[in-house]
Amino acid sequence: MKLYECAHSRTGDKGDISNISLIANDAKDFDHLVRHVTADKVRAHFKGIVHGEVVRYEIPSIGALNFVMQQALGGGVTRSLALDPHGKCLASALLAMEIPERS
Numbered sequence: 001m002k003l004y005e006c007a008h009s010r011t012g013d014k015g016d017i018s019n020i021s022l023i024a025n026d027a028k029d030f031d032h033l034v035r036h037v038t039a040d041k042v043r044a045h046f047k048g049i050v051h052g053e054v055v056r057y058e059i060p061s062i063g064a065l066n067f068v069m070q071q072a073l074g075g076g077v078t079r080s081l082a083l084d085p086h087g088k089c090l091a092s093a094l095l096a097m098e099i100p101e102r103s
Contacts, residue, residue, distance in 0.1 A: 001098070001100070001101050002095065002096055002097070003096070003098075006024060006025055006026070006102070007024050008023050008095070009022050009091035009092070009094055009095050010091055011091040013073055015073075016071055016072065016074070017068060017069065017070055017073070018050070018068075018069045018073055019066065019069070020066070020067045020090055020094055021067075022037060022064065022065045022094060023062065023064040024063035024064070026063075029063075032102050034058060037097070038056065039054040039055060041097070042056070042067050042069070043069075045094065046072070046094075049072060050069045050072045051071040051072070052070025052071030052072065053069075053070045054070070055067070055068045069090075
């Protein structure tokens with residue numbers, strides 16, 4: 001299944017760091033996201049875009065995961081030649097990631 005089937009996402013930036021939140025649409029899906037959306041899998045999903053470390057933070061009280069991705073924006077807004085220097089489309093790209101079906 002695609003992540004967009006059970007979650008929504010927002011993104012922000014600070015310099016060359018992209019910050020992506022992944023929020024379960026239903027609280028019952030949070031544990032499924034925790035199991036299947038790891039920092040390593042997110043880094044692999046963004047291979048060629050993210051060149052630094054990816055750290056995942058869990059916020060169970062709101063059913064969310066937060067990913068902080070270093071070296072993800074081509075140097076940052078003022079230095080990047082990317083069409084999306086803020087990385088706003090990265091939230092949609094994360095939602096296209098495949099995870100196993102819920103059991």
